Amino acid sequence: MEQLVVENLRVEVGEEPQQRLPAALAQHLGLAPDAIAEWEIVRQALDARRKRDVHWTYHVGFRLREEAQAARLLDKGKAKLKRPRSKDAPDLAIAEGLPHGERPLRHPPVIVGSGPAGLFAGWLLAREGYAPLILERGPEVGPRVRKVNAFDQGGEHDDEANILFGEGGAGTFSDGKLTTRTRSPLVGLVHELLVAARAPDEIRYVSKPHVGTDRLRAVLVFLRRELVRLGATFRFDCRVDELLLGPEGEVAGVGLRGGETVPADVVVLGIGHSARDTYEMLHAKGVALEYKPFQLGLRIEHPQELIDVSQLGPFAGQLPAAEYVLNDKRRGVFSFCMCPGGTLMASVSEARHLCSNGMSRRKRDSGWANSGLVFTVPHEHAPGGGQHPLAGVELQRQLEQRGFELGGRDYALPAQRVSDFLAGKRSTGELRSSYPRRLQSADLSEVIPAWSRKPFAQALKVFAQRIEGYESAGLLVGPEARGSSPVRIPRDRETYLSPSTPGLYPVGEGAGFAGGIMSAALDGLRAAAALVRSRAPAG
Ligand SMILES: Cc1cc2nc3c(=O)[nH]c(=O)nc-3n(C[C@H](O)[C@H](O)[C@H](O)COP(=O)(O)OP(=O)(O)OC[C@H]3O[C@@H](n4cnc5c(N)ncnc54)[C@H](O)[C@@H]3O)c2cc1C
Known part of the structure; x- marks a missing residue:
């Protein structure tokens, strides 16, 4: 029945x-x-x-x-x-098993990046018997956590082991929200795989699933073991520095830091949105890249209690830490990646750059609530009108370098009370927040572009009318510059292949086809399915 x-x-x-x-x-x-x-x-x-x-x-x-x-x-x-809905048939087929293409690969597929896109592409390829090799520039999750903890306690930034690079990608140090609007059966598949890797069972049915960074770290280890059991190989601390091309410009392999080369006829490129050196290498190699309008702004933090009261009224304190969504459509400013009970952090992949972000633990019990407040940077506001594919990266770098300077050059996060930002003055007195390192009072209008300052301030006033205490108790930090990818790596809609580079499958957020853990995971699955349908495993 x-x-x-x-x-x-x-x-x-x-x-x-x-x-x-x-x-x-x-x-x-x-x-x-x-x-x-x-x-x-x-x-x-x-x-x-x-x-x-x-x-x-x-x-x-x-x-x-x-x-x-x-x-x-x-x-x-x-x-x-x-x-199931009839439009879900292609995704259902992915979940259940796929026909293989006829032309065999000569080498196992290489996957660059172990974020959600690379990991789930890897899972599908391993399940189908393709024995993928997953190359990750950062370390395994254990040493990665130790590096990030050392940074939080005042240590040096590490360009290869940080919030953005290492096992699990950018999703590891995150809120671990698995929110998605799609109703594809692949969502259920990803949930099943995560639950089998010891994620909380409730993610299968709650409307806004949340795992938390602490729990995610353990899940990643079990997920890795499952991929290895299915036939995948992982290599960590293994940065891909070069895409090797054949005589027709097709993929021939990858070159690793240190000089080793790995032959490959297909490469799944799941590098995330922060591998700026890798984008530069791909551009130099002639891989088609484009500027992609992306999000910039600041991050705001409040005491969680204030948010609970505003969202839950008399039920505040009886329910999990409350969230909010704010959107000023007129000015194009909206809340993004809200972390109830979360902590502020520095989301940095290059030394001497600084930008803000947020994460939370499973219990969401820090006592603070933060969210990004961002707007989209259209072509006309990107350097050079967005004609250069890496124009957005250049803008991010400019703002993040300014953020680093304003923070006193030791990764203190520039901060300003909302009321002071609106009054155009620096904040004085003690600034309290969840950020583990120091805060530095600064003029935050310096870390967002001049054209965005007025609409941003107007949107803050609109939001202050929606949440009591939003202005008086709110603290701004920033810049918030890693909310989405400033680059797209175009690909064919059916084959998922780069039109410029046969054999290259750009996937996930760094390719501009995902914005979050779930969408990156689904994108990895769909791209891997396209690969499976077109090629047979290496003999
Ligand atoms: C602080 C923070 C909090 C977030 N919170 C949430 C959240 O709660 N919910 C949500 O849905 N999304 C969240 N996101 C966004 C989410 O993490 C990303 O959308 C998602 O991780 C993108 O997946 P991806 O696989 O495309 O790329 P990534 O996760 O960025 O993974 C890319 C991987 O590729 C590796 N890599 C890059 N270049 C190379 C190279 N040359 N050689 C080898 N390896 C390389 C990197 O080290 C990295 O591990 C958050 C992001 C951040 C930064």
């Missing part, structure tokens, strides 16, 4: 869903509780639209003991059938 679904069953704050839902389901269906053979939560969401009526809603999947009753419920519109 197929599974039926009932949507939007209500559970009050403080009620135990496992106890409440069977009775609520039976009551909704007009059946005795024992008519239901089995049930499971398929979606859980918090409805906080009305502050005095905050409650949970659940979609519940179930099977009945008697099939005849199911038909009656469907006729009456009391339940729905849980069926």
Whole structure:
């Protein structure tokens, strides 16, 4: 019997869903509780639209003991059938198993980067028997965490082991939000793989899944073991410095730091948005790259309690740390990567540059709430009108160098109270925040472009009307410059191949086809599926 679904069953704050839902389901269906053979939560969401009526809603999947009753419920519109949509057929095929192309590869596929795009591309290729080789410039997660902790405690920045480079990519030191708007069956596949790697089971059904950086680090180790079991090989501290090309400009292999070369007829390029040296190398090699409008701005932090009260009213303190979404469409400024109960951090991949970002632990219990406040940089505001493919990288570098100088050249984060930013003066007195290193009072208008300053200030005033205390208790830091990729590496929609470089599969955020952990993972899966359909494994 197929599974039926009932949507939007209500559970009050403080009620135990496992106890409440069977009775609520039976009551909704007009059946005795024992008519239901089995049930499971398929979606859980918090409805906080009305502050005095905050409650949970659940979609519940179930099977009945008697099939005849199911038909009656469907006729009456009391339940729905849980069926895949026809447009999901290609993604369902990826989840279930793929036909292989006929022309065999001569060498195992090389994957550059172990972020979500590279890892999930690697998982699919390994499952299909292609034995991929995954090359990662940074270290394994354990030594990487030690390097980042040492930096947070005042140590030196490491260009190869940091918030952005190393096992798991940029997602490792993150909020670990797995939010996505797509309803592709691949989302379920990624959830299953993460849960099998010890991510919390609830990510399969909560509307805004969150893993937390501490839990993600452990998940990555189990995920790596699974890939190795399926036939993948990992090499860490292994930076790709050169793409080797054959006589027709096709992929012939990669050159590693230190001079070693690895032959390959296909390379999956999942380098993320911060490998500026790798972008430069690709450009020099003639790989097609384009400027991509990207997000810039500042980051804002408040006490979490203030956000809880503004979002949950009388329910504040009884529910997990609250989030918010703010969008001033008129000025094009919006909140981004909100981290409830999170911490500020320096998201730096090059020494003597500084920019802000945010992450959180599973418990989201830091007592602080931060989010990026960003706007998009269109071609006309990029250096040289965005004609050069790396124009956005140049702008990021300019602002991040300024950020480093304003921070006193020791990775102190430039900071300014919202009220002082709006009044055009530096902040005085103690500035408190979750940033593990020092804060430095500064004029933050210096780390966003001149054209953006007025609309940014106007948007702050709009947001201050939506959240009480937003202006008086808010602290700005910045620049926030690594929210999205400033480069696109074009590719064919069907084959996923670079039009300039046969054999090259650009994937994930660094190629401009993803913006977050889930979308990068799905992009890696789809690109790997295109590879599998076109080539057979090396013999
Ligand atoms: C601080 C922070 C917090 C974030 N929080 C969230 C969040 O909560 N939820 C969410 O959905 N998204 C979040 N994001 C965004 C998310 O992490 C990215 O969208 C995602 O990681 C992109 O995946 P990717 O695989 O395309 O690239 P990345 O994750 O950036 O991985 C690229 C990998 O390639 C490696 N690499 C680069 N160049 C080379 C080379 N030449 N040789 C070998 N290896 C190389 C890098 O070291 C890196 O490990 C956050 C990002 C940051 C920086």
